[in-house]
Amino acid sequence: MWLVLCTSRDTSALWxxxxxxxxxxxxxxxxxxxxxxxxxxxxHRIDAQGATIDITLADGRHIRxxxxxxxxxxxxxxxxxxxxxxxxxxxxxASQELTAFCxxxxxxxxxxxxxxxxxxxxxxxxxxxxxxxGLAACAGLSTPLYRKTSEDxxxxxxxxxxxxxxxxxxxxxxxxxxxxxxxxxxxxxRHGCRRLAELSHTALLGIEFAASSVDPWTFxxxxxxxxxxxxxxxxxxxxxxxxxxxxxxxx
Amino acid sequence: MILLxxxxxxxxxxxxxxxxxxxxxxxxxxxxxxxxxxTMAFELSAGQVTGRLQVEGRxxxxxxxxxxxxxxxxxxxxxxxCDAPADAPQRRACRALHDTLIHWCELAxxxxxxxxxxxASNGSKPYQTQLIRAHGFAVPExxxxxxxxxxxxxxxxxxxxxYKSISGVRSIVHTLEGEDFERLDRIRWCPTQFxxxxxxxxxxxxxxxxxxxxxxxxxxxxxxxxxxxQGGEASLHAMELPDELxxxxxxxxxxxxxxxxxxxxxxxxxxHAYCFEVNPSPAxxxxxxxxxxxxxxxxxxYLAGTLG
Numbered sequence: 001m002w003l004v005l006c007t008s009r010d011t012s013a014l015w016x017x018x019x020x021x022x023x024x025x026x027x028x029x030x031x032x033x034x035x036x037x038x039x040x041x042x043x044h045r046i047d048a049q050g051a052t053i054d055i056t057l058a059d060g061r062h063i064r065x066x067x068x069x070x071x072x073x074x075x076x077x078x079x080x081x082x083x084x085x086x087x088x089x090x091x092x093x094a095s096q097e098l099t100a101f102c103x104x105x106x107x108x109x110x111x112x113x114x115x116x117x118x119x120x121x122x123x124x125x126x127x128x129x130x131x132x133x134g135l136a137a138c139a140g141l142s143t144p145l146y147r148k149t150s151e152d153x154x155x156x157x158x159x160x161x162x163x164x165x166x167x168x169x170x171x172x173x174x175x176x177x178x179x180x181x182x183x184x185x186x187x188x189x190r191h192g193c194r195r196l197a198e199l200s201h202t203a204l205l206g207i208e209f210a211a212s213s214v215d216p217w218t219f220x221x222x223x224x225x226x227x228x229x230x231x232x233x234x235x236x237x238x239x240x241x242x243x244x245x246x247x248x249x250x251x
Numbered sequence: 252m253i254l255l256x257x258x259x260x261x262x263x264x265x266x267x268x269x270x271x272x273x274x275x276x277x278x279x280x281x282x283x284x285x286x287x288x289x290t291m292a293f294e295l296s297a298g299q300v301t302g303r304l305q306v307e308g309r310x311x312x313x314x315x316x317x318x319x320x321x322x323x324x325x326x327x328x329x330x331x332x333c334d335a336p337a338d339a340p341q342r343r344a345c346r347a348l349h350d351t352l353i354h355w356c357e358l359a360x361x362x363x364x365x366x367x368x369x370x371a372s373n374g375s376k377p378y379q380t381q382l383i384r385a386h387g388f389a390v391p392e393x394x395x396x397x398x399x400x401x402x403x404x405x406x407x408x409x410x411x412x413x414y415k416s417i418s419g420v421r422s423i424v425h426t427l428e429g430e431d432f433e434r435l436d437r438i439r440w441c442p443t444q445f446x447x448x449x450x451x452x453x454x455x456x457x458x459x460x461x462x463x464x465x466x467x468x469x470x471x472x473x474x475x476x477x478x479x480x481q482g483g484e485a486s487l488h489a490m491e492l493p494d495e496l497x498x499x500x501x502x503x504x505x506x507x508x509x510x511x512x513x514x515x516x517x518x519x520x521x522x523h524a525y526c527f528e529v530n531p532s533p534a535x536x537x538x539x540x541x542x543x544x545x546x547x548x549x550x551x552x553y554l555a556g557t558l559g
Contacts, residue, residue: 041396041397041398042395042396042397042398042442043394043395043396043398043401044377044394044395044396044442045392045393045394045395046377046380046381046384046390046392046393047390047392047393048384048389048390048392050381050384051377051381086440092420093416093418093420093421094441096374096418096419096420097416097417097418097420097441097442097443098441098442099374099375099418100374100375100376100377100378100416100417100418100419101375101377101395101417101442103374103375103378104375104376104377104378104380104381104395104417105395107378107381108381117378118371119371119372119374119375119378120368120371125368128354128357130295130354130357130358131354131357131358133295134295134298134300134357134358137295137297137298138298143295143297143298145294145295145296146294146295146296147292147293147294147295148292148293148294148351148354148355149290149291149292149293149351150289150290150291150292150344150347150348150350150351151290151292151347152347152351
C-alpha cells in the first residue's frame with residue numbers, strides 16, 4: 001500500500017493522491033492529520049531489529065510499516081483534540097510529547113518517504129531564509145543580498161518563504177530525487193537545483209526563482225512543502241517513479 | 252577571538268571562560284542579561300557572511316570570531332523581562348537580538364559549540380534512538396503506546412521497565428511499579444514511552460572535537476542525576492573506553508553534527524554498549540568536578556582551534 005499523509009485542507013496533496021492512483025499506485029490510502037489525531041491505538045517499537053509502527057485509526061484501518069511501499073508525507077502538525085482538555089500546566093508538556101512522538105513514528109516509516117520527517121519539520125526541514133540563501137549560494141545559484149539586524153522586528157513568522165514581495169512573478173521548479181521538473185532551465189541552474197536539494201537533504205523540494213537586475217534566474221525561496229499542482233503531470237510522473245523506489249532519494 | 256554566549260555565572264560557561272583566561276585566548280561575552288547593551292547585524296552576499304556585534308559600546312567584526320560557545324537560556328525567561336508584558340518592546344528587542352545571533356551561528360564558518368539545528372535531534376528521544384541504533388550501538392527495547400494492555404505485556408516480558416518522557420521536557424527516568432499500574436489507563440490520552448531496564452554501569456562520555464572523556468557512574472538509583480531524590484547516591488570515576496567504542500562515540504557525535512556531546516551509555520556485564528541518548532548541550536561541570544577530567548580545557552582549546 002502507498003500512503004499519503006496530509007491535513008484535510010491540503011488540496012495539493014489530495015490532488016496528488018488522485019494523480020498517483022491514476023498512475024497505478026494502488027492501493028493508496030490518503031490519511032489526514034485529523035484522522036491520525038483520533039487514532040484508537042498507537043504502537044511504536046524500537047529494538048535491535050529496527051523501528052516499527054502499528055496505528056489503528058478510528059475507522060478500524062491499520063497503518064503498519066510492513067504493509068507500506070511508499071509515503072508522500074505532507075504532515076506539518078497533528079491536531080490532538082484531547083490537548084484542549086489538558087490542565088494548562090500540562091498542555092505545553094503534552095504538546096511537546098506528542099510532537100516528539102510524531103517525529104519518531106514518521107521517521108520509522110519505511111522508505112521511500114517524500115519527505116522524511118526531521119526535527120525541524122515533520123514533512124522535511126524548515127529553514128530560516130538566511131539558511132536557504134546560504135545553501136543556495138553553496139549550490140551555485142544566483143542569490144540576492146540578505147541583511148539581518150537586531151534592530152529588525154523578530155521574523156519568526158516571515159523567516160521562511162520568499163525573498164521577493166508576494167506580488168513578484170516567480171517560476172517554481174521542483175526537485176524530486178534527481179529529477180528537475182517545472183521549467184526549462186539552463187544546465188547550470190538545473191545542476192544548482194539538484195545540488196540544493198542534495199545539500200538540504202530534501203527528497204522533494206520546491207524552489208522559486210525571480211528575475212533580478214543581475215540574473216533572470218535569481219533564487220527567491222525554497223520549501224519542502226510546495227504547491228504540488230504547480231508541477232502538473234510531470235511532477236506526478238516524477239513522484240510516482242520515486243514512490244515506486246525507482247529513484248534514489250535524499251535521506 | 253572566541254564568543255561566549257549565555258549567563259556568565261552559569262557554571263559550564265564560567266569554567267570555559269576561566270580556561271580561556273588561563274590560555275590567554277581573547278574572548279567576548281554575549282551576556283544575555285545585558286541584552287539591552289548589545290546590537291548585532293550580519294549580511295550574506297554570494298554565500299559570504301560578514302557583520303558586527305556591539306557589546307557595551309565596543310564593536311567587533313563577526314569574521315573575527317573563530318569559535319562560539321553557546322549556553323543560551325530561553326531569552327523570554329530572563330529575569331530582566333519577568334515583569335515585562337508579552338508584547339513589551341524590550342521583550343521584542345531581546346528576541347530580535349537572539350534571533351540574529353542564532354541565525355548567524357547557523358551560517359558562520361566558525362567552530363560553533365553547538366549549532367541549533369544539530370541540537371534538535373534530542374527533542375525526540377525515540378527519534379534519536381533510531382539514529383543511535385543506525386550507528387552501531389545497542390539500544391534498549393522501547394515501546395511507545397496508548398494501550399495499557401501492551402504495557403502490561405511489555406512489563407511481563409521484561410520484568411523491569413522504566414518510563415520517561417519522549418521529548419526533552421521533564422526528562423526524569425522512573426521505574427514502572429506499584430501505583431503506576433493503577434493509573435496506567437491515563438496513557439490512553441497521550442502515548443507514553445516505556446523501556447526495558449538494562450543492567451550495567453552508567454557511563455557518560457563527553458566528546459569534544461577528537462577528544463573523549465568517559466566517566467563511570469555507580470549508583471542504585473534509576474536515574475543517577477536524581478540519585479538523592481530517588482533515595483540513593485552516585486559515585487563518579489574517570490575511566491578509559493576501549494578504542495573501538497571511543498571511536499564509535501566520536502563518529503556518532505560527528506554524524507549528529509555535534510562538536511561537543513554528552514553521550515549516555517550503559518556497559519553491560521556481557522560487554523555490550525547500550526546508548527540511551529546524546530545530550531547536545533552537556534552540563535559537563537558535574538562530571539569534571541567529580542573526576543578532575545579537563546573537559547572545560549578541551550572545550551576552550553577546541554574553540555581556539557588548538558585541540559589537535
